Amino acid sequence: MARLNINGKFLDVDVEEDTPLLWVIRDHVGLTGTKYGCGVGQCGACTLHVDGVATRSCALPVSAVTADQKIVTIEGLGADKPHPVQEVWAELDVAQCGYCQVGMIMAVSSLLAQNAKPSEDDIRSEISNICRCGTYPRVLAGVQLAAQRMAANKG
């Protein structure tokens, strides 16, 4: 049994403690926005936030997460209104197949929460999610535009 705080709700799930958080969220909680890509923390399709930090959930056992840690999935990110990163992603038509983009958006939104003005080098080194369609140029432009937007909204 594990108690988790997912998107602001406490949930008790009856799972083996070695179950990766990804599969708890997909198969037991029923939120399928977080994707399986590799299962070994390489590709980032499974990225979600744990206390605001981008975390790859496919190789993270559920037992490593406690009830006082706040988990946010893509479903929770823009639940009230779309996150600026989601808005910019729509504006620049970033997604191709889209499968990796939920993880990409979670990684980017976490980066911008911690580094409001990332340099191009910061973005290139911090965002290591795999996209096989090759959306990287628009991802790069999207992070920069989202950073500008978020700064303007604050100011």
Add this chain to the structure above:
Amino acid sequence: MNTKTLSRGDVAPSSVSRRGFLAGAAAASFVLGFTIPPRMSAAAQEATAEVNAWVVIHPDDSIQIRIARAEMGQGSLTGLAQLVAEELECDWSKVGFDLVSPHENLKRGKVWRDMSTGGSRAIRGSQEYVRTAGAAARSMLVQAAAQGWGVKPEECTVAKGVITHAASKRSTTYGAVAAAANKIAPPAQVQLKDPRTWTIAGQPLKRLDTRDKLNGSLVYGMDIRLPGMLVAIPKACPVHGGKLKSFDAAAVSKMRGVKHVLRVDDETVAVVADTFWRAKTALDALPVVWDEGDNAKVSSETIAAKLRDGLSAETNFVGNKTGDAKVVLAKASRVIEADYSFPYQNHAPMEVMSATIRWTPERCEMWGPTQVAEAALEAVAAASGLPIESCVVHPMRIGGSFGRRLVTDYVRIAVLIAKQIPDVPVKMMWTREEDMVQGRFHPVTQCRMRAALDQAGNVEALHMRISGQSIMAYMRPSVMTANGDPIAFQGLMPGGAEMAIGYTFPNLLIDHAMYNPHVRPGAWRGVNLNQNAVYLECFVDELAHATGQDPLAFRRKLMANHPKHLAVLEAAAKGIGWDSKPPAGVYRGLAQVMGFGSYVAAAAEVSVTKGRLRIHRIVAATDPGHVVNPQQIEAQIAGSFVYGLSAMLYGECTVKDGRIEQENFDSYNVMRLDEMPEVKVITVPSGGFWGGVGEPTIAVAAPAVLNAVFAATGKRVRNLPLKNIDLGTS
């Protein structure tokens, strides 16, 4: 505080919609189920009308355009809708889409034509009939309005879905007359617009299928949840062609959540459980004995040795022949020779193989991704043991595919599992490891290039011997000819509208010695164009350097008879500033090719510092004849460099003891954002033909960069991938 205890299946969101959101604010509440409703009841038809097979118009003027080709990220869904909407003259902000199902297509006499999606054909292979359908629907809608008013259709005009009869100052909308239009016979002939007058097609419109990709609500095949559904994970003999000897089901059947441990076929076992993780845990623990057979003796080294033999073997498979290259080479005073190789590659789409099946003795239904919906339907019928009329396939939007789902191996396996668990929906999912090992690999080849040069540095003869695996011999043996695999010579053919060589040599021989290892090949985005372009474009660069000529000037001499090939090369060269000096430490390379009906070229700028390659900038030029959506072409071309350069830098599947060794992204690396060069896309559509866009540019990515690497280091990289090569100072 909200606290709730969940057990599996408690949360059941899955009303899966294959219907897309509308582009505009009219995006209302179309949450439909899986199927396109067949011909509706009269009452329902009053409300919502199918004007023809491609166009459905609702009373609120919202429009569903039917899409028969698979969407896997390449964006053809939007391009096809643009082509229909252009001729329909509707309001683009009211356009949504709906995916066609192959069983409906079959029932309706293939009204949606070919659903297969490969060879960069989605747009160019359907443009004429989808435009015709849009124009026909427009004509029927106008006629319906005119009839209602008692006026002549020719007196009516249309703008953005509003029909106007100016003389009587009356107007109406498509939504109001759609039901009446449905009863009007389609016109015998329509006049398609001149692309130069397009206002919807040809424009850089946003994709129609974006919104649900950004908030996690898009249900991919992997995401399906049905009441009572089980999850199956298969494992096939890791040595292709090997057999499943035995497995000890009892060792895992008591594990939590495990429902079934099954023999799927001669070579595959599967564990079926209530969740993915429980199925995977049990499968990992399952003792399995394989009969790997003789293929277990094969390795990358034994394959390479066979391919080397093929470099000088006799062969009858000739792709292109002018004069007598062999004789000229034998007599030549100067011969340049080089051997190249290109390894196996896995498609590695982000979404691994999956299919959800519900089998009953009467009916078999599949939900899942496929690039060949009709072949998937046939595969479901064959594996289910049911007549095709009792089978249903719901194609879904795909999380990347790149050619992998042109084969239906995973569909068959899914059905064979579900068939053993009647009435229960079973979602078969592969692990990444299974996906990597049971791929349908980019074929392995080697190539021997030989050129005879005269005193002035002109090429008198060229012999290009490709030695290696045929895709079609495995994938579609029925298309093999006395001349071998018809697509082995992509980019090298003497002429034609699909894959013609861009050079003229006075004596030329391009031939293929076929050797087919047991590793199963497939059509990997770009297919045989990829290695053929590396071989030819790098070797042409070698010849330019061997004769002390500028690579662009040297190519110009060989390309005089190939103006379209040359035009894109000139555009790329101009874009990179070929005539001016690059910045200090930066070096340039070029490549061009024709494939999938389009002409493409690339110019790259790189630097190599202490053996470390950095790709700074690439300028790509493309002539696809017509441009349907320039910003999507830009996305496809930039993405092509990621795919092509991933292969060049890292892509390599090696064979040991008959098995593919790379099982995940830790050993099969791909390019990430940190290595992405700046890509500038130049589109030079010359009109008069329709070429594909999704694939051809991949083929110029590697040779343009490799030629720049030579300029930077003096090292010729002839064996990919680059990760195995030391570029340190020589």
